[in-house]
Amino acid sequence: KIVADVALVGVPNAGKSTFLAAVTRAKPKIANYPFTTVIPNLGVWIPPESTYEQSNYNKDDKNNIHQNRRRTEGAGSSGLVLCDVPGLIAGAAKGVGLGHAFLRHVERCHIILHLVDATSIDPIEDFNMVNREIMKYGTGQLAKMPQIVVVNKVDAFDGNAGEDDNEVDEGKAKNRKGASSSTSNNSQEDWEKGLKTKLGRDELETKLKETMTHTRLLWMSAKEKEGVDDLMARMAQFTKKVKESKS
Numbered sequence: 001k002i003v004a005d006v007a008l009v010g011v012p013n014a015g016k017s018t019f020l021a022a023v024t025r026a027k028p029k030i031a032n033y034p035f036t037t038v039i040p041n042l043g044v045w046i047p048p049e050s051t052y053e054q055s056n057y058n059k060d061d062k063n064n065i066h067q068n069r070r071r072t073e074g075a076g077s078s079g080l081v082l083c084d085v086p087g088l089i090a091g092a093a094k095g096v097g098l099g100h101a102f103l104r105h106v107e108r109c110h111i112i113l114h115l116v117d118a119t120s121i122d123p124i125e126d127f128n129m130v131n132r133e134i135m136k137y138g139t140g141q142l143a144k145m146p147q148i149v150v151v152n153k154v155d156a157f158d159g160n161a162g163e164d165d166n167e168v169d170e171g172k173a174k175n176r177k178g179a180s181s182s183t184s185n186n187s188q189e190d191w192e193k194g195l196k197t198k199l200g201r202d203e204l205e206t207k208l209k210e211t212m213t214h215t216r217l218l219w220m221s222a223k224e225k226e227g228v229d230d231l232m233a234r235m236a237q238f239t240k241k242v243k244e245s246k247s
Contacts, residue, residue, distance in 0.1 A: 004083035010115035015152040019222035041084040155221040
């Protein structure tokens with residue numbers, strides 16, 4: 001039984017819940033420590049009002065634009081249901097970290113949106129590890145599910161790649177420590193300040209393309225909502241094609 005169109009998959013702290021909150025009205029728990037999400041969260045993305053219909057709008061006909069808006073607003077068949085799956089770790093396919101239960105939810109979606117954390121200590125290994133667990137799950141059929149890969153937290157690309165590894169690792173660790181509950185006094189922006197990338201954007205793109213088996217690679221900052229609209233538009237079209245191929 002299908003429960004959602006898109007499964008949001010990635011390691012803990014990849015920004016899945018932040019992305020869900022950015023594009024839907026869902027209110028998932030967001031905090032600066034791993035495994036904030038312990039159960040899957042669902043949200044519905046409603047496509048923005050079409051500007052195509054309004055381009056033919058006669059400014060003297062106010063009723064016309066209201067009719068156009070009514071025709072193009074709302075989810076309808078073009079909306080997407082997103083499932084924020086808790087972060088996956090090595091051994092998830094064997095049940096480590098309740099991974100077996102989480103992967104079962106992925107199985108009930110049409111496509112996978114694989115989020116890669118640009119500020120991770122090793123984003124390429126994160127990407128490969130998640131795909132290995134997907135491949136190992138069940139009979140291996142889950143590995144055949146279409147994926148879109150999106151690198152998140154692109155706002156952290158500020159030319160810091162190549163800094164001293166220990167300095168970056170320590171900064172990363174400090175950013176992942178802190179509040180033990182969602183009642184922390186620090187805002188999301190406060191605790192995300194200072195996040196750094198170990199790889200430059202070009203190097204990360206090259207390495208991802210070397211290991212990916214398709215070309216669906218996008219970039220965004222869920223926190224800043226940079227690239228989010230483009231991602232959703234492309235994902236809606238891709239999901240439509242996938243669903244049509246199954247019917």
